[in-house]
Amino acid sequence: MLKQIFVLVCLVALVRPFGFGRSFEHSLEPSLEQSGNQMSEIPAGTELQLSLRDALSSKLSEPGDEVIATVRRDVVIDGRTVIKQGTEIIGRVTLAESAKRPFKGGRLHITFERIRLDGQEQKITAIIKSASDFARDEKVKSDGEGTLKGGKDGGKVLRNIGTAAGIAGIGVTIAILASAEDRGYYGGYGGIGGISSGAAIAGASVLGASVVTGALLTKGKEVRLDERAIIRLKLERPIAIS
Numbered sequence: 556m557l558k559q560i561f562v563l564v565c566l567v568a569l570v571r572p573f574g575f576g577r578s579f580e581h582s583l584e585p586s587l588e589q590s591g592n593q594m595s596e597i598p599a600g601t602e603l604q605l606s607l608r609d610a611l612s613s614k615l616s617e618p619g620d621e622v623i624a625t626v627r628r629d630v631v632i633d634g635r636t637v638i639k640q641g642t643e644i645i646g647r648v649t650l651a652e653s654a655k656r657p658f659k660g661g662r663l664h665i666t667f668e669r670i671r672l673d674g675q676e677q678k679i680t681a682i683i684k685s686a687s688d689f690a691r692d693e694k695v696k697s698d699g700e701g702t703l704k705g706g707k708d709g710g711k712v713l714r715n716i717g718t719a720a721g722i723a724g725i726g727v728t729i730a731i732l733a734s735a736e737d738r739g740y741y742g743g744y745g746g747i748g749g750i751s752s753g754a755a756i757a758g759a760s761v762l763g764a765s766v767v768t769g770a771l772l773t774k775g776k777e778v779r780l781d782e783r784a785i786i787r788l789k790l791e792r793p794i795a796i797s
Contacts, residue, residue, distance in 0.1 A: 596793040597630070597637050602684070604628060605644060605786040613661030613705060613778040614653040622646045622665050624786060637796055638672070644679070644788070645669045650702060653777060660705025660775030667788060672796065680792040687785040695778055705776035 605624035623645055630638035646667035654661040665683060669676045682701040687694050695703045780786070 595637075595797075596795050597632065597790065599790050599793050601630065601632075601790045603630060603638065603644070603681075603788045603790070605788055607780055607782055607784060607786065610779070610781040611648065611663060611665070612780075613651050613663040613703075616648045616651045616663065618648050618651060620648040620651075622648060622667070624667070627785065638670075643671045645671070645676075654705055654775040661777040662702055662704050663778040663780075664700075664702040665786075666701075670794065672794075677794060679790065679794060681788050681790050684787040684789050686780055686787065688780060689783045689785075690779065690781055695780070703778045703780075705778045 604627040608623040626642040629636045629640050649666045650664035652662040667681050670679050683697050697703050
């Protein structure tokens with residue numbers, strides 16, 4: 556009996572390195588293969604610089620218009636290029652409002668939804684931080700939801716005020732001349748040089764009101780982005796890559 560048990564133990568000792576060893580190696584193969592093709596991701600918060608294929612405008616673009624942009628430079632993470640220059644990112648215009656009076660700038664919202672990586676499209680969640688309009692040499696900021704907003708146009712304000720003041724000045728001159736003629740330029744009283752104080756006050760009121768009107772008639776700036784513009788896009792969620 557003891558002899559049979561001894562033989563059985565010897566057989567188990569001989570078989571174990573071959574059978575169990577191979578089974579152990581085989582069990583490692585999937586994990587090694589998986590580690591070789593381990594999935595990684597582009598983390599949330601990564602910023603991309605984009606160039607537009609076609610120009611956009613808060614005045615001329617319409618909601619639903621397709622927007623195609625390309626990545627301006629490689630995105631490198633831990634020494635690995637995860638997004639190459641020229642990669643396409645696709646979106647659409649979701650809001651386009653032209654500038655209005657007074658001082659209300661245009662608004663433009665672009666939602667980027669997909670990215671083409673290695674010939675395949677992936678969904679993305681991203682928000683526009685800002686854009687640089689090189690045609691007008693200015694930066695277009697966005698609100699917390701990624702909507703680009705046009706600001707106030709100081710040049711227009713001054714031009715409109717100047718125009719309104721010029722028109723008002725004609726009316727003031729007429730009022731003053733009429734007052735002087737009625738009272739006699741040198742024989743008047745209660746005024747300055749024959750001009751009644753009432754006419755002077757009325758003239759000043761007309762001039763002041765016209766300046767205010769000129770300001771109120773001024774529209775804000777439109778949001779315009781051409782192919783030279785740079786759009787800064789921030790990922791809100793990570794993108795899985797292989």
